[in-house]
Amino acid sequence: MxxxxxxxxxxxxxxxxxxxxxxxxxxxxxxxxxxxxxxxxxxxxxxxxxxxxxxxxxxxxxxxxxxxxxxxxxxxxxxxxxxxxxxxxxxxxxxxxxxxxxxxxxxxxxxxxxxxxxxxxxxxxxxxxxxxxxxxxxxxxxxxxxxxxxxxxxxxxxxxxxxxxxxxxxxxxxxxxxxxxxxxxxxxxxxxxxxxxxxxxxxxxxxxxxxxxxxxxxxxxxxxxxxxxxxxxxxxxxxxxxxxxxxxxxxxxxxxxxxxxxxxxxxxxxxxxxxxxxxxxxxxxxxxxxxxxxxxxxxxxxxxxxxxxxxxxxxxxxxxxxxxxxxxxxxxxxxxxxxxxxxxxxxxxxxxxxxxxxxxxxxxxxxLNAGSSGAVQSGxxxxxxxxxxxxxxxxxxxxxxxxxxxSGGSSALAAIGTISFGGVAQFLPALLGGIFWRGGTRAGALAGLGVGFSLWVFTMLLPSFGQGAALSVATFEQGVLGLGWLRPQALFGVTGLDPTVHAVFWSVGLNALSFIVVSLVTFPDPIERLQGAQFVNVLEHAGPARGWTATLAGSEDLMIMSQRILGASEAQAFFASHARAQGLPGDLPEPTSDFVQALERELAASVGAATAHAMVSQIVGGTSVSVQDLMAVADESAQMLEYSSQLEAKSRELSATAAQLRSANEKLTQLSLQKDTFLSQISHELRTPMTSIRSFSEILRDAGSMSTEEKTRYASIIHSETIRLTRLLDDLLDLSVLENGQVTLYPAQGRLSDVLDRAQATALAGQSDPIRVVRDDGPEDIHLHTDLDRLVQVFINLVTNAHKYCRADAPELRITVTRRPDDLVVDFVDNGAGLNAEARAVIFEKFSRVAGQDGEGAGLGLAICREVMLRLGGSIEYLPGMAGTGFRVTLPLEAIEAPQKPDIAGISAAS
Amino acid sequence: MTGEPEPVAPPIFLERRSYRRRRLWDAVRLLPFLGAVLWMVPLMWPMPDGADGQGVSTSSALLYIFAVWVFLAFVARLLWRGTSQTADPPD
Structure with missing residues (x-):
């Protein structure tokens, strides 16, 4: 024994x-x-x-x-x-x-x-x-x-x-x-x-x-x-x-x-x-x-x-x-x-x-809280x-x-052990959630731990003391406050389960559920998100990504604090090695973010992360999360988002540019075609008078004897052809100036009736059988403020055209002026045959002449009219549905002068 | 072809040895699940009741559970032998 x-x-x-x-x-x-x-x-x-x-x-x-x-x-x-x-x-x-x-x-x-x-x-x-x-x-x-x-x-x-x-x-x-x-x-x-x-x-x-x-x-x-x-x-x-x-x-x-x-x-x-x-x-x-x-x-x-x-x-x-x-x-x-x-x-x-x-x-x-000056105090x-x-x-x-x-040490050993296991198992959701799921938040962890722990106490710890000890027999049978679903061994009315299984199921289950649900609805602060990323990605990232904005921290303050935690010699060695690593003479390193980070880790090994963090932040002060860190929080997903949105913007830009290029190309092709047409037309127009000038001048040169009448006749043909050429060239020049927008307008004041008078007089001057022009004086009494000379040019062209091309027995041109709420309309309608649809489409194009009609015009008149009216802010268009050929000239409201200042208008028009 | 460099993509097929190593790591990952399944087999054993069966005797239950245990440790050791050459497990 x-x-x-x-x-x-x-x-x-x-x-x-x-x-x-x-x-x-x-x-x-x-x-x-x-x-x-x-x-x-x-x-x-x-x-x-x-x-x-x-x-x-x-x-x-x-x-x-x-x-x-x-x-x-x-x-x-x-x-x-x-x-x-x-x-x-x-x-x-x-x-x-x-x-x-x-x-x-x-x-x-x-x-x-x-x-x-x-x-x-x-x-x-x-x-x-x-x-x-x-x-x-x-x-x-x-x-x-x-x-x-x-x-x-x-x-x-x-x-x-x-x-x-x-x-x-x-x-x-x-x-x-x-x-x-x-x-x-x-x-x-x-x-x-x-x-x-x-x-x-x-x-x-x-x-x-x-x-x-x-x-x-x-x-x-x-x-x-x-x-x-x-x-x-x-x-x-x-x-x-x-x-x-x-x-x-x-x-x-x-x-x-x-x-x-x-x-x-x-x-x-x-x-x-x-x-x-x-x-x-x-x-x-x-x-x-x-x-x-x-x-x-x-x-x-x-x-x-x-x-x-x-x-x-x-x-x-x-x-x-x-x-x-x-x-x-x-x-x-x-x-x-x-x-x-x-x-x-x-x-x-x-x-x-x-x-x-x-x-x-x-x-x-x-x-640390009790100490008045916190981490920076002696001792x-x-x-x-x-x-x-x-x-x-x-x-x-x-x-x-x-x-x-x-407890008197009476319970069976195994029972106590199981209870203890159930208690610490409550850490599991927060632990696993913390290392596998970045979405877990502090509030979620607190909620999960709180719920799980309370349930463990209620269903496992307290009942372990026996019925009637910590919890009354009534509580076991009827639940807390007589609520049947709050019985410690039959929560929510689930009876028939083994007490241990019951306790583990409810405590760990609801613990995990609260952790997840609260994490889902709450939002973590930046440090949480940084830490979450580092913990979950620990296998991918070698080093820490967060840092201190340590410019405020004096290295000396940090040194004093670390000496007190790590010990004087250890702290000095730590600081000196970092100073060497930074390539600085002496023993004090710059308080870079990396250095403070390393120091915090070192301190954490002695006093725990939370305390070390608190101590360092007392000295470094202010924010511990820099902009770079916040960028790091937004890390891969944000980068990818940014990248993809950049790509999207670029591709949008590219497709817009491509569309622009395409339309520009179309325009250029069209322009090039127009130019070709224009060139061929213009050479044709120039060639006709040139041919007659050349042949008549050859006759004048080569004919030995010629009567004076003949000479005069030929010379006057050459002269008239030259004039025609000049007019053509003038028109071309005019059109090109108008089309390029280089034209200078000279606005003046005048009455519409005067303008029409001038146009009619000029167009029909010297004509043997002028077209009859019908006008109504009443509506024409309107004061204008626009480039009157250009307007007269347009009107002359219209009257001349009517005179030339109206094939009626008694040609007549009716000019009607209508004042509309937002513009002024002048219609020129003759009693001729009108234009067919085909002709209407091209009548305003350069060198377009109505087929089957002879005339000496180059076909530039209406094109010039259109350009002029565009410059004046109005328009000219073919007026369909009339008895003969009709054109409508529209003038904008700005061109209409208030009629109460006739004197000024008169003076301006005169000058 | 001109001398343009080919784009570097991770190879789809590995040479024999690295292929074997990867499968070993797969085994390392899957072994605990095999263990869990084998140890949950007793859930299907009949309970002794008065009417018919005797159920499963404790000695055979003991043998089964310990056999699984030793088997798992043995396989884990084999896998350790096989994978200890590679410093870092592939993720």
Whole structure:
């Protein structure tokens, strides 16, 4: 029989050995030696085994004895997570490295805009979720001690005189606190990693595995009599049939997978203490193997324990009581050490992780706010941080101790473990949403965590104290305030579910739902969006994209602050190396955005991202998001949008230009055709008079004798042809001037009747048989203000045309003046034959002459008229539907002068 | 053809070794899903009830679950051997 004193002695010796290993590791790490060991993937894998706590060591056997194979779910979930390292863990480790994350609270707060509120919420939830777990470890150590102290080891639980459980728990807690303080809070920078602790955890992992396998082997080959015999006894036992409820199987596997990711201590060893990403892949097969080994003998121990131990003995302690009952004191001692190892390593790492969270996210912000001048004040912050951390360690272990004393340590180990898992699983939606979905917002994370946590408290934590303890029996049966849908184990009227499945389903489900819905309807601020982009794209982007607008920050202020956090020599070295990198003499670098960024990362490794951010922003001040950063927020999508809109604009521009070019080309082609026609017509027009001039001048030159009349006749023909040529050329010149818009108008005042008189007189002067012109004097009495000479030119042309081409027996031209509301119309209608449709279409074109009519005109008159009228702001057009040929001249309203100033008009017209 | 450079596009077909490596990474990604499916097979096992069957004995259930477990760890180790040459997994 082992005495309690012997046991305590062995325990102390073990702890001293552990101290020695941890101490050696610390020293070796400082001197840079032993890296092959300290940073080996094996140590990393073994350190992951803090997942297997005393709950695993003792509780799994109890769990198996009570519920059969259901205990396996606790290992299957983590195995799946490890095997699926590529999906989640790889990202987490990469983010942890690039953002220098110190804890899961730090990760979540950092992802959602470095929100300290979020960090505080996660920290509080983690403390509440993990405290029962720490109490559980204390309980298991005390229970195992009690077994040795009991006079009859078979009656494991029971108060007896020789052993004070409360006192024992106190001393265990105190010892754990000392160990944690010594090795967990020596150095500040979490990224320097706790080599001592990690090595100690690895050693303990080996001890507990070895102990469990030793007990298992003893049970299988020593007590049961071989493998086949063991299998037979398993099938013959009370748990001999597969009786696991499907819902619980799935739900517990999922919860344990989630807890594996979210437990603060797992996050600590898996992400924070990770040295190389490569280790992750090795752990992906090595850690499942470790889990296989550690759970291999659980069922045999449980079954043989149920067989051999008297009814009523605590199945949670079969690992210890079985060897003891068989008189195997050495084995029992080993088993005790194994359980002790599991408990201590878990408490140390969990406390470390939680104390980092508490000091970084709760104590430091309060201390920073309390300080009058904030971050720029004298004194070494390092001392404050370390003190805060030590205080947190004591606080958390104290909580655990208190919980143990208050709860009385009576519940089954496995039940407490499951509840704790359910609590930390609430981080999962925010965690996964944060690293996979850029749309997740801080408000969404807060909502999800709040909803999930409240539901967990209501459906899992409070009911765990039993009906009538925390929640009244009435609440269980009728719901809160008698609302039937608010029953803790039948929310929304869903009854018949297993309480655990029910709690997990509603809490995680509604947690995820609120996270997503609130994220969808809220809008993240710039830092959130920057962080979101960096977290989600961590595998694509190597470096950080955001920066400080650090021009305001004095390097000296930053230096003073960093010295107090990093330590004087470390900070100076850090600043000097950056100054060198910037190519500056001296030790102070320019406070560039990159430098401040690096400094913030460095500080974050010591005090957490949110605190570091707050401290740096106190000094740098103002905005921490520059325009470049905002551009980065809008990154690829915005760039693509911009690019595509640019493309669109360009293509629009191009097609517009192409259309312009096309129309210009058409116009040019048309113009070229017109020019060709024009040239051929004009040469024809010039050729006709030239031919007669040439032939008559040849006759004059070559004829020897010629009468004077003949000479005169020929010379006058040449003369008239020349005049005709000149007139043609004048017309052409006139037309070209008009068409080019180079014509200068000389506006003058005059009466319309005068203008018509002049035109009629000029056109018909010297004609032998002039056309009869019919006019009405009344409407003609209108004062005009326009280029009267040009107008007369148009009228002359019209009257002349009428005189020339009207083939009526008694030719008559009727000129009608009509004043319309917005213009003035002068119609010239004769009593001739009119024009056919074909002629009408071309009558205003150059050189167009009505077919079948002779005349000496070149066909430019109407073209000139049209141009003139265009210049005067009016128009001339053919007037269809008349008895003969009709033309209508329209003058704009501006050309009409008010009739009350006849004198001025007269003078102007005269001048 | 003149000496104009061909536009560089990612090749559609890879040479044998990189093809093999990619499929190994595919396997790394898919392995957890295989594990999840195999471990959810017990959901389909019959429960022992008074009337007909005895259900599944704990020893065979234990064998099945642990066999899957060891198999997954073994495959994961093989994949690690196969992929440890490539520093970065393709995304």
């Amino acid at each position: 082992v005495t309690l004193n012997q046991l305590v002695f062995v325990c102390l010796a073990y702890v001293v050995g552990l101290f020695a290993v941890a101490f050696w590791a610390e020293r070796a790490a400082i001197r840079g030696r032993g890296n092959r060991w300290l940073r080996s993937p094996m140590v990393y894998t073994l350190s992951l085994s803090i997942y297997c706590t005393a709950w695993t060591f003792y509780g799994a056997v109890g769990y198996a004895a009570r519920s059969g194979l259901e205990y396996l779910t606790i290992y299957l979930g983590p195995s799946l997570v490890m095997i699926g390292w590529w999906w989640i863990l790889r990202r987490l480790v990469r983010i942890g490295r690039s953002q220098r994350v110190t804890s899961i609270a730090d990760l979540i707060s950092s992802r959602f805009g470095k929100s300290n509120t979020l960090a505080v919420v996660v920290t509080v939830m983690a403390v509440i979720g993990v405290t029962p777990y720490i109490a559980l470890q204390l309980q298991s150590v005390v229970l195992s001690l009690a077994i040795f102290a009991a006079p009859d080891p078979l009656l494991a639980v029971g108060e007896d005189g020789g052993f004070n459980k409360g006192q024992a728990a106190f001393w265990v807690a105190a010892g754990l606190a000392v160990f944690t303080l010594l090795f967990g809070t020596r150095n500040l920078n979490v990224n320097e990693r706790h080599h001592g602790v990690v090595i100690a955890v690895a050693v303990e992992a080996v001890v507990k595995l070895f102990a469990l396998i030793a007990v298992g082997s003893f049970v299988v080959w020593g007590l049961a009599g071989g493998l086949g015999e063991t299998m037979a006894r398993i099938d013959a036992s009370a748990i001999g049939r597969w009786e696991v409820e499907g819902g619980r199987w799935v739900a517990l596997t999922m919860v344990s997978a989630a807890a594996f990711l979210c437990l603060p201590r797992m996050f600590q060893v898996m992400v924070v203490e990770n040295d190389e990403e490569r280790h992750l892949q090795i752990a992906s097969w090595a850690f499942p193997l470790y889990l296989v080994l550690i759970s291999l003998f659980v069922v045999p121990i449980a079954v043989i324990g149920l067989d051999l131990m008297p009814a009523g003995s605590n199945p949670d302690l079969f690992v210890l009581s079985l060897p003891l009952s068989q008189g195997q004191n050495g084995l029992a001692m080993l088993a005790f050490l194994g359980g002790f190892s599991s408990a201590t390593s878990m408490v140390i790492v969990a406390t470390l992780a939680l104390s980092t969270m508490v000091s970084n996210h709760i104590v430091m912000p309060i201390w 070494d912050v390092r001392a404050v941080v370390i003190r805060a951390r030590r205080l947190s360690v004591l606080l958390i272990i104290g909580f655990g101790f208190l919980y143990y004393r208050v």
